[in-house]
Amino acid sequence: MDAPHKILILDDDPAILDLYKEWLSQLPSKPDIEISNNGARAMALLEAEPYRLLICDLKMPKMDGLQVLSIVRRRFPELRTVVMTGVEDEEFRSRAYALGVDLFWLKPDTHQNMQMFLECIESLLGRDAQSGFRGIQNKSLMDILQMECLSQSSTVFRITRGSLVGKIWILNGDLIDAETEGARGEVAFRRILEWKSGTFETLPAEADRERTIFKSINALLLEAAQAIDETGGSGTGESNEEVDHRKTVWRLATLTREGGEWVVSLPHDVAGAAEGWGTHSANEFSNWMRSATESIKRLGEQIEAGPWSHIQAQNFERKLIMMPSKNKNFLVAWPPAADSSGIFEKSKKLVSSWDS
Amino acid sequence: MGLLSLFAKARPALQRLPAGSMTVDRDGQIVTSTVSSTYPVDVLEKIAGEVLRLFQEARQAHLPLTEFRIHFASLQITAREARGGAIIFLTPSAPL
Numbered sequence: 371m372d373a374p375h376k377i378l379i380l381d382d383d384p385a386i387l388d389l390y391k392e393w394l395s396q397l398p399s400k401p402d403i404e405i406s407n408n409g410a411r412a413m414a415l416l417e418a419e420p421y422r423l424l425i426c427d428l429k430m431p432k433m434d435g436l437q438v439l440s441i442v443r444r445r446f447p448e449l450r451t452v453v454m455t456g457v458e459d460e461e462f463r464s465r466a467y468a469l470g471v472d473l474f475w476l477k478p479d480t481h482q483n484m485q486m487f488l489e490c491i492e493s494l495l496g497r498d499a500q501s502g503f504r505g506i507q508n509k510s511l512m513d514i515l516q517m518e519c520l521s522q523s524s525t526v527f528r529i530t531r532g533s534l535v536g537k538i539w540i541l542n543g544d545l546i547d548a549e550t551e552g553a554r555g556e557v558a559f560r561r562i563l564e565w566k567s568g569t570f571e572t573l574p575a576e577a578d579r580e581r582t583i584f585k586s587i588n589a590l591l592l593e594a595a596q597a598i599d600e601t602g603g604s605g606t607g608e609s610n611e612e613v614d615h616r617k618t619v620w621r622l623a624t625l626t627r628e629g630g631e632w633v634v635s636l637p638h639d640v641a642g643a644a645e646g647w648g649t650h651s652a653n654e655f656s657n658w659m660r661s662a663t664e665s666i667k668r669l670g671e672q673i674e675a676g677p678w679s680h681i682q683a684q685n686f687e688r689k690l691i692m693m694p695s696k697n698k699n700f701l702v703a704w705p706p707a708a709d710s711s712g713i714f715e716k717s718k719k720l721v722s723s724w725d726s
Numbered sequence: 727m728g729l730l731s732l733f734a735k736a737r738p739a740l741q742r743l744p745a746g747s748m749t750v751d752r753d754g755q756i757v758t759s760t761v762s763s764t765y766p767v768d769v770l771e772k773i774a775g776e777v778l779r780l781f782q783e784a785r786q787a788h789l790p791l792t793e794f795r796i797h798f799a800s801l802q803i804t805a806r807e808a809r810g811g812a813i814i815f816l817t818p819s820a821p822l
Contacts (some may be wrong), residue, residue, distance in 0.1 A: 495737040651788065658787035666796055669803070672772055675743060676799025683784070683794035690789075 375401045375422035375495045380412045380438065381454075383428040386477075390425065390454075393484065397492050409433030409441075412646055416446055418622045422495055428455040436462070439469045441650075447531055450494050454487075470569075471528065512591050519543045519587045524575035529562055531569075536562040539579045539651035545590065546581040550583055556590065563594045603620060619649055622725055628716050631688060631703040633724070636660060638697055647702070659692060659701050679716065691717040700724070743801050745819040750774040752810030761816065777805045777812050 379390045387405040394403050395434035401422070406412040416424070424442060428435035429617070435453060442449055453466045466474050471495055478484040509520040511529065515538065518525060520545035528537045536550030536558065547613065625648060625682060632648030636656045644659075645650025666678050680693035689704045691713055702717040746760035754775045761770060784791045796803045804815040 508801055552771055587769070654787045655772050655789055658784050658789055661783045662780055665780050669773060669776050669796070670798055673743065673801060675801035679797045679799070681796045683791045685790055690791075 376420070377398060377401045377403045377423045377491075377495075378412060378415055378421045378431075379403065379425045380407075380409065380435070381405075382407050385428075386666060390719050393488060394425075397488060397495070399432065399492060399495050401495060409438040410650075413441065414622075416442065416449070417618065417648065418626055419619060421446075421449060423450040423452065423491070425452045425454050425491075428457050428466070436465060436469065439466065439471060443470050444567060447534070452491065452494070460480065461692070473674045476704065511565065512594070515540075515545070516591065519545065520566060524577070525622065526573040526576055526579075528573055529565065529569070531565040536565075537573075538562065541575060541577065541579070541581075545583050545587045547579055547583055556585065559590060560594055560597070565593075568589070590723060618647065624681075624720060624723065627657040628720060629705065629708065630716070630720065631705060633703070633720070635660065635698045635724070636700045636701075638694075640697070642698075655701055659699055661695075662692065663699055680717075682710070682714065689713055693717060693721055695721050744770065744773070744816040745818050746751050746812065747815045748774070749813050750778065750804070750810065752778070754778055773803065773816070774814065775811070777803070779815055781805070781807050783811065 373646055378518065379387055379394070381387050381390070384407060384645055387407060391403050391405055394401065402569050404421075406413055406415055406508040412424070412426075412531070426435045426438055429466070430438075442451060446611070451469075451471045452475060452476055453463070453471050456477045458476055463474050463679055473490055475490070480489050486519065487601065510579045515527075518527075518540050520543070522539050526545075527538040528539070531558070534551065536548065538545065538559065545559070548555060548562060550562050553561055572718055580665045621633070624633075630648075632646065632657045634646045634649065636659045644652045644656030646655070648714045649655070662681065666681065670676065670678055678694075680691055681692040683692070686722075688706055689708055689710065690701060691704070692699060692701045694700075700717070700721045702713075702720060704713045704716075742762075742765065743773045744749060744761050744765045746761045746762065748759035748761060749757045754771065756770060756799060757808070759770065768817055769777070771777065780794065783793055791807065795805075799818075800819050802815075802819065806813045
């Protein structure tokens, strides 16, 4: 039997959170429901394990709902999002939809309204369980394109997957151009075909669009299918993005299990970029990591005290351990109440497992 | 004799690890110190400078620290922030 879907409710009002939790727990699909009263905690929860749906308020202190949604769109493109707000303003509604929310709902004021809301949520939870494009389930983008070309259509597809947007131009059944993320032509087309799900809309045909693709649609689709088969045949069938996502979930689960707050890693290579888990300030913290490493090296050489094994630091909010591994330095944050002697061993364990 | 004088040439002195504590002001000047007076003051000042830099850069990274401890193979440097300056403890793991 499939595990129940998980729903995360984000609202700064604890009374509202309790109320929604109670209502939503009565849905026929019996979803697991988590609550959060601030955006930062919501992000940490979303990173820790996969959720099906986020229900988000708009007006919140520190990080408002639109900020949360824009981050969510980028980082969790598969997550369904619903805005539930008391703000009756068309500007916010259109901004929320521009961020790709599935539903914008004013906080229900009648029982009937609430029933409708619950039905919509149940429908959103059930829909799109497998890959496919919203509106046409169980049809890949390849199927949709083939149908359009066979029917000699002229149209422009605008395809959205999270923050990614692509366009494909079809003129009289011929694929003439594609564009996404700075790429154009066949490269862009292949890139868009790699998206397994998303949303699309058809726009009016553009007859004067410059043609950059001259191969037939069938030839291009065949090439793309072969490429996908080769990728799938060589390993587990997961895309790099899926593997990265799985790694992130695993790492965050390990961190949470050990009781840690966040981790930042910084490659020894100066050109390497910092990565953060459980924090959005990875770059800021990595600046300190970089300069601290330099200071420590200078000190070690000056005093001739040998290599450094780690630095343990603390402030009123947390305890920190910075330690080097083979290719990276890691900065691990722990709650202030964490046992100082234990966090070194725990950090060492985390770093060695994450770095392997 | 020439051979003997060859052996008598000064060898590089083995620098001892610093042991003790010191307080430094926000400008990195050593205010008080219990570290042996034979230990070079300029090295102590460099230690103080790097310690203050670590605190300052942590503040700039929005990660203000109240205390840190650097673990070297043979020495621990513990520093506590004190109104812009610091109290620094130098503890050799295996004092010579």
